[in-house]
Amino acid sequence: xxxxxxxxxxxxxxxxxxxxxxxxxxxxxxxxxxxxxxxxxxxxxxxxxxxxxxxxxxxxxxxxxxxxxxxxxxxxxxxxxxxxxxxxxxxxxxxxxxxxxxxxxxxxxxxxxxxxxxxxxxxxxxxxxxxxxxxxxxxxxxxxxxxxxxxxxxxxxxxxxxxxxxxxxxxxxxxxxxxxxxxxxxxxxxxxxxxxxxxxxxxxxxxxxxxxxxxxxxxxxxxxxxxxxxxxxxxxxxxxxxxxxxxxxxxxxxxxxxxxxxxxxxxxxxxxxxxxxxxxxxxxxxxxxxxxxxxxxxxxxxxxxxxxxxxxxxxxxxxxxxxxxxxxxxxxxxxxxxxxxxxxxxxxxxxxxxx
Amino acid sequence: xxxxxxxxxxxxxxxxxxxxxxxxxxxxxxxxxxxxxxxxxxxxxxxxxxxxxxxxxxxxxxxxxxxxxxxxxxxxxxxxxxxxxxxxxxxxx
Numbered sequence: 449x450x451x452x453x454x455x456x457x458x459x460x461x462x463x464x465x466x467x468x469x470x471x472x473x474x475x476x477x478x479x480x481x482x483x484x485x486x487x488x489x490x491x492x493x494x495x496x497x498x499x500x501x502x503x504x505x506x507x508x509x510x511x512x513x514x515x516x517x518x519x520x521x522x523x524x525x526x527x528x529x530x531x532x533x534x535x536x537x538x539x540x541x542x543x544x545x546x547x548x549x550x551x552x553x554x555x556x557x558x559x560x561x562x563x564x565x566x567x568x569x570x571x572x573x574x575x576x577x578x579x580x581x582x583x584x585x586x587x588x589x590x591x592x593x594x595x596x597x598x599x600x601x602x603x604x605x606x607x608x609x610x611x612x613x614x615x616x617x618x619x620x621x622x623x624x625x626x627x628x629x630x631x632x633x634x635x636x637x638x639x640x641x642x643x644x645x646x647x648x649x650x651x652x653x654x655x656x657x658x659x660x661x662x663x664x665x666x667x668x669x670x671x672x673x674x675x676x677x678x679x680x681x682x683x684x685x686x687x688x689x690x691x692x693x694x695x696x697x698x699x700x701x702x703x704x705x706x707x708x709x710x711x712x713x714x715x716x717x718x719x720x721x722x723x724x725x726x727x728x729x730x731x732x733x734x735x736x737x738x739x740x741x742x743x744x745x746x747x748x749x750x751x752x753x754x755x756x757x758x759x760x761x762x763x764x765x766x767x768x769x770x771x772x773x774x775x776x777x778x779x780x781x782x783x784x785x786x787x788x789x790x791x792x793x794x795x796x797x798x799x800x801x802x803x
Numbered sequence: 804x805x806x807x808x809x810x811x812x813x814x815x816x817x818x819x820x821x822x823x824x825x826x827x828x829x830x831x832x833x834x835x836x837x838x839x840x841x842x843x844x845x846x847x848x849x850x851x852x853x854x855x856x857x858x859x860x861x862x863x864x865x866x867x868x869x870x871x872x873x874x875x876x877x878x879x880x881x882x883x884x885x886x887x888x889x890x891x892x893x894x895x896x
Contacts, residue, residue, distance in 0.1 A: 460810040470808055479811050487808045513875055515817050525811045556873025561896055607811040745842070786871055 455494045457504055457521060474529070479607055481599065481627060485529040496524040499534035500541055508541055509548030513555035516609055518544060523604055530600035535578055536593055538794050539656055540600045543568050546658045546790040547601070553787040557660040558611045561618050564782035565625035566601055567661035567701065569766055570594070570632040571644035572654030574794055582634035586768035587664055587703065587777060590631070598628030623663035631768055637706060638767040639713045646719055646765070647791040659699055659764060659789040660782035665689060670774035673711035679722060683729035685778040686756040690732045691740050696784030697758040702726075703777040705769025723760035730756035758785060823889075830860035832888035837880060839872035843896050851891065 464470045470487040474480050486492070497504055497520055504521035511518065520541065527540045547554050547566065557564060570580055581591035589595060605611035613619065619626075635642045644655035665688070669681040682702050690696075702722075704712070712722065735750030737743065757763050769775065781787065826832065834855055838844040848866065855861040865887060867880045875881075876892070884890055 457809060458814075460814060461807050462810070463805050463807055465805060467806070470806055473808070474811075487806055488811060489806060489808055493809060514819065516813060517815065517817070518813075519815075522811065522813060525809045529811060553871075553874060556871070560873050603811070608813045783873070786873055 455490070455497060455504055457490060457493070459521060459525060461490070478612060479603075480529070481602055481606065483599075483627070485603070486531050488525040488528040492528045493521070493524045495534045496527055496532065496537040497521070500524075500538045502541070508544050511548060511554060511609055512550050514609070518548065518604075518608055522608055523600075526604040526607055527596075527600040530603050531592070531596035532600050533596075536597050536600070539568075539570060539574060539578065539593075539597050540604075542792050542794045543597070543601055543656045543658055544604065546656060546792040549790045551788040552658065552660070552790050554609075555616075557782055557787050558605055558609065559616050559618055560782065561620045562662075562782055563619035563622040563626075564660045564662050565623060565629045566598075566605075567625065567659045567779060568594075568598055568601065568630040569643055569657040569659070569701070569764065570597075570630070570654070571635065571642045571649070571657070572652070572794070574654035575632040575635075580632035582632045582768045583637075583706075584770040586631045586634075586705075586770070594630040594632060595628050598625075598630030602626060602628065625661065625663060629661065631703070631766065634706075634767045634769070638709060640709070640719050640765070640767055643764055643766055644791055644793075647789075649791060649793050654794040655791055656794060657764065657789055657791040659701060659779075660787040661701065662689075662693065662780045662782060664703070664777040664779050667776050667778060668774055669708070669776075673714075675712040675715045675717050675722075676725070678708050678712060679725050680729065682776060682778055683726055686726065686730035686780070687732050689778065689780040690730070690754060690756055691736055693780060694783055695732065695734065695737065695754045697755050697762070698781035698784040698787070699762050699764060699789040700726075700730075700756055700781060701764040701766060701779040701789075703766045703768050703779070705773060705776060706767075706771050707774050708776055709767055719765045720760065722765055723757070723763040726763055727755065727757045727760040764789060826889055828859075829855065829889065831862045833863045833865060833886065834861050835865045835867065835884060835887040835890045837876050837890060837892040838866065838868045840868045840870075841872055841896050848891075 502520040506520040508518040578593040580593045649655040734752040
């Protein structure tokens with residue numbers, strides 16, 4: 449509680465008798481994702497702000513469509529509720545800054561019936577500082593840091609932008625990533641450049657990339673070491689997504705585990721080579737929609753070719769996963785190019801280029 | 804032990820837009836439809852167009868479609884709204 453003497457919060461405070469009473473307060477007000485939350489005490493919230501060197505009224509950004517301001521104080525409260533430690537908060541704040549960029553289209557992403565979640569990919573030294581694990585269960589319950597950072601984004605959406613099911617969130621089904629959808633890249637066990645470097649962040653800086661993403665589609669190929677054959681399996685899954693979900697091109701992410709990336713790396717393929725291969729291979733004729741029950745929207749454009757990627761630059765390649773197993777993942781976009789993935793350096797001035 | 808906890812919601816929420824003044828009658832008015840561009844809006848708006856003209860004496864119905872179904876209406880559409888007396892928007896899938 450020593451911190452609260454130095455920070456003047458503007459949030460309303462509530463007094464509860466104990467931890468259980470705090471749970472009931474937050475659940476009964478609709479302030480949770482259904483799971484228990486850490487009570488956001490003044491001391492815990494102040495510690496987050498002090499770690500990030502942010503005053504409580506610092507503006508993280510303004511939601512572009514509904515023009516709602518997001519302050520550091522409110523974001524920190526939600527981060528604490530999610531289970532974040534102070535060391536996690538700069539990652540949460542940077543992810544939110546990225547989400548508020550106009551090209552991310554946060555309102556559409558969070559209100560659509562399409563039901564995507566916000567995928568967060570962490571790069572750089574911060575992965576070690578926060579204890580993120582890029583190996584076993586990389587897309588799931590791999591570690592504390594990625595679990596709580598991903599959850600913090602969702603709780604803040606719920607509480608700061610009213611993205612509640614049936615409210616702003618009009619999702620038909622959604623997917624489990626809406627609880628938390630965060631992974632860190634395994635930069636040490638690959639010869640490839642980190643995603644953040646590929647996307648323009650200087651080497652050595654920590655960064656987050658946010659992408660409006662559907663659920664991961666897992667692929668398996670343990671029967672070849674030929675890069676083309678391995679990547680053909682990824683391409684097939686991307687084509688399947690085009691046929692069964694959305695035919696339109698946008699940001700796709702693929703997660704390549706050690707067992708699959710080692711033969712690709714040994715053959716001298718870079719991330720750029722992979723992106724160019726998948727740009728060529730992941731494409732379908734519009735007429736294929738008729739094969740999967742969508743003939744009504746083919747019309748006279750049956751021969752039109754739709755690429756899953758508008759260009760090779762739109763593929764986010766992430767090295768991650770346990771050391772054994774030929775299991776990769778294709779993570780499709782929410783809906784074509786309506787939203788763009790955004791990468792931001794942690795601790796950098798996000799809009800400095802304009803000042 | 805009493806625990807003091809903080810409100811996680813956006814207490815400084817910016818007020819949304821206000822509803823326009825309700826019309827006493829639609830007779831002789833121009834009504835705008837702003838479609839999100841999805842397939843299901845076509846039949847709905849076609850039926851509504853007919854009902855407004857035949858049942859309420861609406862003079863004209865202007866159809867416009869957003870370029871992005873998950874984003875606000877384009878600026879050019881917003882500009883046109885000034886010439887309409889009522890708008891039907893927010894129709895989904």
